[in-house]
């Protein structure tokens with residue numbers, strides 16, 4: 161008894177000392193990040209999030225099979241803490257039982273049952289990993305680039321925890337020191353295997369089982385603390401510190417030292433974006449430490465799925481590995497080398513890390529420079545192979561900010577914010593960005609729209625309408641309910657003009673009173689912001705907020721209504737302008753039109769014969785970023801069309817390729833995103849059995865991208881009778897049918 165007590169306590173003290181040292185180092189490293197004061201506010205909400213997301217495992221359960229397996233594993237960790245209390249108690253008192261509940265059969269049942277479910281879950285994880293082995297499936301595997309050896313070790317260690325648990329408990333049951341006489345069905349059942357052993361032999365077996373069970377847990381602790389599997393401990397903290405309601409929709413304001421940057425008079429020491437790993441906030445660093453390498457983000461990423469070097473998982477892993485390698489310089493007192501002291505091209509930085517290179521662009525930039533020597537500390541955060549960059553420019557600029565990664569990440573990592581923050585530094589400080597963006601920035605700055613068109617042409621879309629569209633004339637009449645925000649695409653793009661024309665006609669037919677700004681309208685600044693040009697965004701946004709606040713002057717909250725056909729405008733006007741004191745109620749045209757249909761102000765009539773199938777493409781900034789999924793679908797149904805869903809739809813929808821200012825950049829690597837998405841749409845329509853079909857959209861940029869994709873497909877002989885239309889056009893056709901039949 162004394163021997164096992166001494167061994168058990170000695171092992172524990174040594175491991176606690178090692179793990180405590182490591183925990184302090186990780187804490188110091190993360191605390192060295194920039195402040196993020198907003199992440200410790202609203203504690204009750206953060207506590208609720210903890211309960212729902214961590215204990216309810218809600219985000220993991222989005223993927224049912226692995227989600228359920230993870231659910232059981234997580235709860236095994238929680239419930240089996242009681243077994244460890246019993247184990248440590250048994251070091252001191254052989255027949256120890258937890259006070260009050262220690263002999264309760266229900267607790268014994270729960271412990272055994274969750275342990276068995278966890279064992280089964282390990283089997284599920286093993287099958288998933290074998291079926292998705294990156295060695296076989298390469299980039300199609302979500303584990304491509306993850307540390308699969310480490311993941312197998314973790315599964316093996318959990319297995320060891322479980323078999324030693326049953327070994328110890330079964331021996332204890334046979335010896336008569338087990339706290340439960342019933343309930344712990346598996347342990348008591350296994351205890352029968354020891355029948356026939358003498359009491360001294362059983363005492364030895366039970367002590368061995370007990371020390372093995374404790375020893376395995378302690379070894380597991382060291383592995384977790386000193387490996388890339390830290391997430392087991394930090395994930396719950398990361399989830400609680402998340403951006404509310406989620407890290408999509410509006411981009412956060414640019415801060416330096418935890419305070420918003422004043423772009424009219426920036427401070428001399430202000431840090432613009434993230435140019436070095438230490439520029440990230442502590443929450444950003446916690447994100448890096450939290451990644452489980454599960455690859456859910458990678459599996460959904462449109463850039464990755466079309467052969468680009470960008471994987472959101474590998475970005476986070478690269479940042480984490482660089483942070484850890486640089487830690488001795490950040491918190492360990494090691495001397496940082498002078499900036500530019502190392503010539504990475506001459507030093508022969510691995511241009512292509514082994515097994516992670518396609519198209520000449522490494523997917524894992526961290527591996528270009530190994531170890532934690534001065535080379536590691538001196539390397540730029542973003543840069544080419546010659547520059548020794550951790551994140552390659554082709555990785556950084558491939559992102560469409562579609563948000564699929566953030567949506568799927570089970571531990572609330574904020575990939576889009578980090579990518580845009582790195583872009584901000586590249587644009588504002590380094591002036592390094594794809595050359596095409598130069599034209600975009602010039603057009604936005606000089607003409608107030610990405611196309612460089614004249615503002616006086618902003619009303620051209622109204623020329624073919626059979627009714628008047630009123631322009632705001634300095635005073636908003638009380639009967640005017642909405643400001644119709646046309647957007648640059650609606651004003652200048654041929655396809656998008658059809659959308660705003662259809663919407664205007666529907667509003668006109670429904671008797672909705674609205675005005676437009678006409679030449680006073682300017683780009684909301686979305687493409688500038690998402691490409692990192694925060695300065696230009698602030699300029700455009702301030703101008704718009706000034707105009708809009710003038711339009712709505714004297715109007716109470718709830719009556720400052722804007723309707724727009726562009727999800728990017730919707731997001732910026734409604735959810736980013738409050739950052740500049742612009743507060744409006746902004747709705748997407750599909751939301752307003754659906755309301756008008758439900759109120760009977762628009763009466764669509766289905767065609768007598770169902771004409772063709774329709775598939776609906778969810779725009780990222782309408783769906784994932786703003787969670788508007790149902791209204792456009794309701795309108796497709798109201799128009800009498802049969803909706804066939806694409807395999808990737810709603811929150812797992814595939815991007816069209818235009819977001820994140822990608823609309824204005826060349827797509828030089830891999831397959832074009834719009835072609836990939838159009839193929840999926842055409843396959844869906846073909847599967848629905850129709851010769852004809854419509855790809856319905858709710859965004860002017862999706863419209864352009866899918867129309868281009870369709871044109872290319874038609875050039876190759878497919879999709880002959882397919883068209884791309886905005887949902888409003890489908891509705892207008894149905895409403896006109898109704899009007900014609902009642903005429």
Ligand code: SF4
Nearest residue numbers: 461559560562563565
């Ligand atoms: S936002 Fe979209 S494109 Fe960008 S990394 Fe995430 S999934 Fe990939």
Ligand code: SF4
Nearest residue numbers: 451452454455457569
């Ligand atoms: S989904 Fe989240 S946890 Fe999983 S690999 Fe991506 S970033 Fe890491």
